[in-house]
Amino acid sequence: MANAAMPAEKLELSYLDVSTNKHKSGILSWILSVDHKRIGLLYFFSMMAFFIVAVTFGFLIRLELIAPGKTIVDAQTYNQLFTLHGIIMIFLFIIPGLPAVFGNFFMPIMIGAKDVIFPRINLLSWYMFVIGGLFAVISMLLPGGSADTGWMFYVPYSVRTNTNVLPALIAAFILGFSSILTGLNFITTIHRMRHPDMSWFKMPLFVWSLYATAWIQVLATPIIGITLVLVGVERILGVGIFDPALGGDPVLYQHLFWIYSHPAVYIMILPAMGLVSEIIPVFSRRSIFGYKFIAFSSLAIAFFGSLVWAHHMFTAGMSDTAQFVFSFITFVLSIPSAIKVFNWISTMYKGSIQPDPPFLYAMSFIVQFAIGGFTGLMLGALSVNIHLQDTSFVVAHFHYVMFGGTGFGIFAAMHYWLPKMFGRMYNLKVATWAWAIVTIGYNVLYFPMFIMGYLGMPRRYYDYLPEFQPYHVASTIGSWILIIGLIIMFTNLWVGMRRGQKAGMNPWGGETLEWKVQTPPILENFHDVPDVHAGPYDYSKYEAKKEATK
């Protein structure tokens, strides 16, 4: 629970006050900074700008779908809306979200380091993030409008359409590069800059998840890089790699696309799971159950997640053998995720629950992620997939894991860590109300999509049969409730960070290193790194107190 009254501490100047370059203050001291904490914030604010754009597109999509036929936009514009909504959300929000903002800010502190190992490459990653984002935005503004191919850029349409596919491809390529640089920075940092007393198995689980994620970023991203380059080259030079008119195989494009894009979803979810593994122990006042299982399950998910990509292609025309293999491994892959869920629940058992907003968002995460994961298994079954592929069921499934999962993970991270980053606490009551509205709105928005998908509503369709309308109306109303909740949530955080009560060093009672440094942290995080021998989840003194007061 938040500490309401803290003795006034004599605070040193924090990273917010001290620059790493010759500019003492002002915008240049920020955008030329190599301090991982400032870079985390640069990511945070630029990401939020893109998020707002993508949410707006989502809002418009749902508004269009409230009634059959044209409601507010024509079909072409509708296609462009969902394309950009997908590109921005996936490449500019969900993939970088937790690693680039919170990984950058907190991972070095959590391992007792003063920064990442390559601070200038870190800044370069952010520049590429912004430039990539600008290319995505530019694609909207150039004549012809944004791409209308869907975020997957499937060939041959992506080679033929006259919309601005090229800027979108360039955007995705640059953003992939940004992701790669972050990944290699994190892997090397975790290997080389851990405090000498922090062995691998004394690292927080959030760091483990970032490590596994970073490997996927490094090894999978280049595939999408080359694939998108090839689409660009086909568009410009007519090379003939995937274009069936020139002998190419469009299914091969799908293979290459999903070889990255499936592991990409693990880039999205692993850090969120890592975060939940941090939050649950803190707010249950109990040590995490099965630390090693959770750590290894992150690696297992990263590995097995690279073996299942073609489960996105069951109806594309692959061999039966391929279908069996990919379906089978998809089922195997659910096991390490389930292990995590069991471990989280076991951690809470007999714990002393503090239902503060970070914990509440973590709870929503667990339920929503479970629904998303379970419906993913349904889609992984070949016989079922034939009926559900390309319906709203798929849309609901991936929103439950990406938004209900990672999205809520990002919200949880904000509520958990913003007080540490800015030194102020937000209003907990308002935050709780916002959480309730967001959760309710979210589920009203997406759950009906499962039902109508099952009943046959196709995805990406601008128009639909009248029998689906009640579900669409419910879903659109859900989107309004959600947006209201998001506005309350963000406003509350904004006000809290600017004018809230000062947060102390450890408002939540966490045991990882970021809660043992000054709030907000000083420039190089530590003067002396506190003792890490007890490990990151040592709640023995709380447990002892509980025993004593029984």
Next chain:
Amino acid sequence: MSEHQHEEAHVIEYGNYIFIWLGLLAFTGITVTVSGIDLGNWTIVIALLIACVKSWYVLNYFMHMKYEDVVFKIFILTALFTFFIFLGFTFWDYSFVR
């Protein structure tokens, strides 16, 4: 981090490099010769195997992998393994009747 900054660098003598280079040229010669012989599908297999042998020498000696910490070796095995998975699993689709 516990490692000291100025590790003892392993110096490979010029002669060793020349020796490796000669070996690489020899393997190149073998590849070209073998490709002139019609062995059906085996030609490409042999050519690729020789390419792997050449790569082994470039990696271990020119790129010093032999003298690096075991962590680097695990890293490259991970990367190669991943690549072969991508390649191999794609062939689940193409090797069998579609």
Next chain:
Amino acid sequence: MSSTDHAAVHHVHRDDYGSRMGMWLFLFTELILFGGLFIIYAVYRFTHQTEFHLAAQELNTTIGLINTIALLTSSMTAAMSITAMQKGNIRFSKTLIWVTIGFAFVFMVNKYFEWGAKIHHGIYPGSKDLLAKPEGEILYFGLYYVMTGLHTFHVIVGVIFFLFILRQINQKKIEPTRYVRLENSALYWHLVDLIWIFLFPLFYLIH
């Protein structure tokens, strides 16, 4: 203790091992980048075996061989330049780097003539001569141009890296007790060589 006065914060602990580790990780991304192209090559060769054989006959094995030898030799000189630096022979190290760059130029000039000849014969992406050929041949040449083109791009990048290194040696930022950047540039160069080691048999030695 106030940290206001640390403008450039870093009494950075130099970590050559970490620096090389980061470089290797970057090399893996290049490996997988080209790997994607090799996957496409494998699939199309598997599905269009005869046409690949046919198309490959248009390529000149001798030029390919000269390029292979050029790159293998340049790899050797790049590796040797590190030995020279370690031994304190800065002059010799620079000479070896220039030799490496020289071989890179041999490669690029060869490539220029090779492509030039192809284009002159009407074989280039989108050309009507190429489009008149069977599918498998169109795919072969598409891959040929993309893969050798991307590879040559990396050759150019490798040369630019070495030029930077030469400058840094002149500025004494690289010297016998501090040369990890030279090592990393050489690693990049060896990767360029490695890719060609596979490109050569796959494109030039299909008989």
